[in-house]
Amino acid sequence: MHYLFEPLQYAFMQRAMVGTVAVGVLCAVLGAFVVLKKIAFIGEGLAHGSLAGLALGYLFHADLYLAGNLYTAALALLIGFLHQKVRVSFDVAIGIIFSASMALGVALISSMKFYTTDLTGYLFGSVLSISSTDLRIMLVGTGVILLLTFLFYKELVFCAFDEEMAEVSGIPRTFLHYLLLAMIATAVVIASQTVGIILVTALLITPAAAAYQLTARLERMISIAVGISLLSSLSGLYASFYLNIASGASIALSATFLFVIAYIFSPKRKPLGKSLGFKQR
Amino acid sequence: MAVQPIIKLEHLNVSLEGNLVLRNLSLEIPDGACVGIIGPNGSGKTSLLRSVLGLIKPSSGRIEVMGTVPTRRSRRGRQIGYVPQVRSVDREFPVTVFDVVMQGRIGKLGLLRRPGRADRQVVESCLAKVGISNLAGKQIGALSGGQQQRAFIARALAQESSLLLLDEPATGLDIPTQQSIYELLEELHQEGVTTLTTTHDLLALDFHHFGFISCINKELVAFGPPQEVLTNEILAKTFSGFPIPLGREAGKTKGSGRTG
Numbered sequence: 001m002h003y004l005f006e007p008l009q010y011a012f013m014q015r016a017m018v019g020t021v022a023v024g025v026l027c028a029v030l031g032a033f034v035v036l037k038k039i040a041f042i043g044e045g046l047a048h049g050s051l052a053g054l055a056l057g058y059l060f061h062a063d064l065y066l067a068g069n070l071y072t073a074a075l076a077l078l079i080g081f082l083h084q085k086v087r088v089s090f091d092v093a094i095g096i097i098f099s100a101s102m103a104l105g106v107a108l109i110s111s112m113k114f115y116t117t118d119l120t121g122y123l124f125g126s127v128l129s130i131s132s133t134d135l136r137i138m139l140v141g142t143g144v145i146l147l148l149t150f151l152f153y154k155e156l157v158f159c160a161f162d163e164e165m166a167e168v169s170g171i172p173r174t175f176l177h178y179l180l181l182a183m184i185a186t187a188v189v190i191a192s193q194t195v196g197i198i199l200v201t202a203l204l205i206t207p208a209a210a211a212y213q214l215t216a217r218l219e220r221m222i223s224i225a226v227g228i229s230l231l232s233s234l235s236g237l238y239a240s241f242y243l244n245i246a247s248g249a250s251i252a253l254s255a256t257f258l259f260v261i262a263y264i265f266s267p268k269r270k271p272l273g274k275s276l277g278f279k280q281r
Numbered sequence: 282m283a284v285q286p287i288i289k290l291e292h293l294n295v296s297l298e299g300n301l302v303l304r305n306l307s308l309e310i311p312d313g314a315c316v317g318i319i320g321p322n323g324s325g326k327t328s329l330l331r332s333v334l335g336l337i338k339p340s341s342g343r344i345e346v347m348g349t350v351p352t353r354r355s356r357r358g359r360q361i362g363y364v365p366q367v368r369s370v371d372r373e374f375p376v377t378v379f380d381v382v383m384q385g386r387i388g389k390l391g392l393l394r395r396p397g398r399a400d401r402q403v404v405e406s407c408l409a410k411v412g413i414s415n416l417a418g419k420q421i422g423a424l425s426g427g428q429q430q431r432a433f434i435a436r437a438l439a440q441e442s443s444l445l446l447l448d449e450p451a452t453g454l455d456i457p458t459q460q461s462i463y464e465l466l467e468e469l470h471q472e473g474v475t476t477l478t479t480t481h482d483l484l485a486l487d488f489h490h491f492g493f494i495s496c497i498n499k500e501l502v503a504f505g506p507p508q509e510v511l512t513n514e515i516l517a518k519t520f521s522g523f524p525i526p527l528g529r530e531a532g533k534t535k536g537s538g539r540t541g
Contacts, residue, residue, distance in 0.1 A: 036374060151393055158384050161374055164365060168334055169388030169440070170357025216420040218375040 007241045015135050016127045016194075016247075020233040022142040023191045023203065028229035029149055030187050031208030032222045033180060036160045041091050042079070042181070043204035045098035046188045047197040049075045051105030053189075054122055059108060064122070065137055068189045075101055076185035080178050125196030125248025127237060134193060141190050145183045152176060157218060194233065195248035202252030203229060210255075210262035228258050287312040287444055287475045288333055293342035295328050302328045304500040306342070310477065310493075312443075315470040317491040317507075318479040321520050324498040326479040327366065330446045333477070334361055347444065357388050362437035362445035367430055367453055372422030378432050379417040382407055385439030407435040410468075412461065427458040434465070445469060447478045463490045483516070 007013040034040060053071025057064045075097060083093040121129060130138070149156065158166045159176050167173045184204070191200045211224035236251030243250070286309040295303040302325040310316055320326050331337045332344055335351030349355050362385075385407070386400045408414045411431040416424060421432060430450065437445055447466075451459040466476050467490050480486055488494070494510040496502040496519040503510045503519075 036371075154387055154390075154395070155392065157376070158387050161371070161376060161381070162384070164336075165363065165384065165436070166387075167336060167353070168356060168363045169360065169384070170353050170355075171388060172353070212373075212375070216375050217377070218380075221375050 003242070004238075007238070012128055012130070013241065015130045015132060016237060017234070019130050019135050019138050020127055020194050020237050020251075021230060022138055023187075023194045024207075024229040024233040025226050026142045026145060026187050027191050027200075027203035028207045028211075028225035029146060029222055030180075030184055031204045031206075031229075032211070032218070032225055033156060033160055034184065034204055035208040035212055036218075037180075039090060040201070040205050041094050042076075042184055043188055043201040045079070045094035046072050046076055046185050047192060047200040049098040049101035049105075050185075050189055050192065050197055051122075052101045052108065053105075055105045055108035055112075058112070063133075065134055065189070065193075068122070068192070069137075069141070069186055072185040072189050073182045076181035077178055080181045084174070121196075122192055123196050123198055124246045125192070125194055125199065125251070127194040127247040127251075128240065130193055138190050138193065141186050145186060148179065148183060152179070156180060195251050196246070199248040199252040202248075202255050203233070206252075206255040206259050207232065210259040213259075213262040213266040213268065216268070228255070228262070232258050285312050286310055287314075287347055288477075289343075289345040290332075291343040293332065293344065294340045295325070295332055295337060296340045297328065297337070302499060303332070303339075303497075306497070306501050308495065308501060308504060310475065313470070313473050313475055314492050315466055315490065316475075316477045316493045316495060317486065317488070318477060318495045318497060319483065319486065319519065320479075320481065320497040320502075322481050324481075324519075326481070326497060327448055329497065330363070330448055330477065330479065333446060334363060357391075360388055360440040360442040362440045362442040364430075364434050364437045364445075364447040364450050366448045367426065370421055370429060374420075374422065376421055377417065378408070378413065378419050378421055378424065379404060381421050381432050382417075382435045382439050385436040388440065403439055403441065404435075407438040410438060411435045411465065427454045430454060430458070430462075434462070443474055445474055445476045447476065449479055449481070451480060452482055460487070463487045466490055 008017065034042060050068050050072040053068040053075070054064050056071060057067025060067075079093045079097045082088060082097060083090045088096070155166070155171050155176055158169070158171060159173055163173055188197070188200050188204070191203050195203055207229035208221070208225045210228050211221045214224055215221050232254035233251050236254045237247060239245065239250035239254070240247035288308070288310040290306055290308045293303055293306040294301065306329070318326050318329065328337060332339055333346055333351065335353065335356060344350060346361065347359055351361075382404045383396055383400065386396055386403065390396060390400070405414065405417075408417055411434050413428055413431050413435065416428060416432075421429065424432065434447070434450065437447070451462050454462070466478060469476055470492070478491075488507045488511060491507055493505065494507045495504045496510060496515055498519050498521065503515045
């Protein structure tokens with residue numbers, strides 16, 4: 001018990017705890033939609049693409065966090081637009097946009113004279129150094145996204161299951177698609193605070209995918225995903241504190257560990273091959 | 282009796298990816314009619330239904346459904362029941378059959394409202410109508426193809442529309458399931474619901490359920506009561522000259538098929 005509570009006497013650890021919980025819930029909920037829509041690549045793509053947003057923010061002395069959020073949301077909409085209007089597949093659209101944006105980010109950073117610790121924090125996650133301003137933006141962002149998801153829940157599920165029929169019923173499918181993309185973008189940037197942009201996918205995909213192994217009910221899947229996400233985030237946080245490893249790595253590794261457990265105990269015995277993209281027998 | 286047409290198509294031209302799929306098609310569907318749309322694969326049957334739904338914009342011509350040009354907004358206010366062609370659903374998607382049928386209520390409900398007791402009752406009665414009440418709690422992917430099709434028909438019924446479009450609903454299903462779909466069409470006809478049902482499979486078609494048959498092959502070949510339309514001459518024209526074996530209830534008279 002001593003080991004659980006001792007870190008909490010530090011203010012930075014309290015902030016880290018609150019931030020981690022918020023990010024864990026946020027990513028698990030949105031992750032369910034990402035997994036069901038089979039757009040797992042979006043998290044990785046947006047996270048990497050957000051690098052240019054951070055670099056631009058840094059360049060113009062803007063709040064890195066806000067700049068990253070706005071830039072990445074715009075990036076997500078651009079991916080959606082490219083997919084719909086130019087009619088390239090969604091994965092290809094992500095690939096084109098994210099690599100271009102990341103290239104821009106690398107170009108900008110390489111031209112900067114001073115090495116910036118802020119930026120490495122974003123890359124690898126530095127949940128232990130969240131400022132109270134960051135935390136406030138995090139909580140507001142999380143609250144707004146969860147509220148929107150709750151309000152449009154039935155429509156988002158309908159679109160994920162059957163886009164055409166949703167459109168036939170008069171659901172604003174395109175609007176919801178862009179809304180989901182923008183929400184994922186914001187979540188990715190928020191999550192990059194705790195796990196770093198390189199490992200955002202771990203929080204966005206792994207808990208939802210683990211929960212997917214355990215139930216055939218969507219509401220239950222989301223609840224289980226939230227549980228798994230919190231468990232891995234908090235255990236990762238403690239591991240980061242005691243073992244002095246990057247929080248992103250420890251959180252991602254605990255999530256992966258829980259996925260393996262979920263797979264082993266899956267009542268559905270979903271073949272691992274299918275989760276990895278191999279053909280089912 | 283003068284019945285208002287529920288669907289009015291005037292000189293409709295529809296192109297998909299630069300190919301003309303429907304050419305100068307004019308057609309009036311009377312309110313309450315039970316219409317069978319027949320034509321070979323690629324004859325534009327699905328495009329016709331999708332145009333009526335407002336999912337594709339015609340390159341020229343005019344569409345009027347229930348008195349208005351179909352748009353997303355109009356679809357929301359005045360639902361059009363739709364059963365898309367059988368395709369594989371995501372078998373792992375975590376929704377139950379009940380949830381799927383409830384999707385038929387979502388458009389009507391509006392953005393911020395949750396389904397209530399009345400909606401659940403509609404869903405239950407629709408499940409009963411297609412005979413799968415016992416499967417309500419199953420995951421949609423656990424059902425057989427025929428059962429899934431019944432679930433999608435129940436979802437369209439849950440839209441409670443006076444117009445129902447069914448795209449090849451009987452294709453690929455066993456005879457009892459096909460028969461029950463045709464019986465359902467008859468039931469809907471009794472209730473005053475207008476139905477448009479497409480098929481390319483003349484062998485499976487049970488003609489006597491339909492009040493009207495529309496033969497299309499990119500353009501309208503014929504429209505009228507089955508006994509007038511289902512002649513060898515018209516069918517040969519519809520199916521590009523192949524001799525067509527007719528299904529269970531072929532047209533009896535050799536009437537002159539008028540184009541309508």
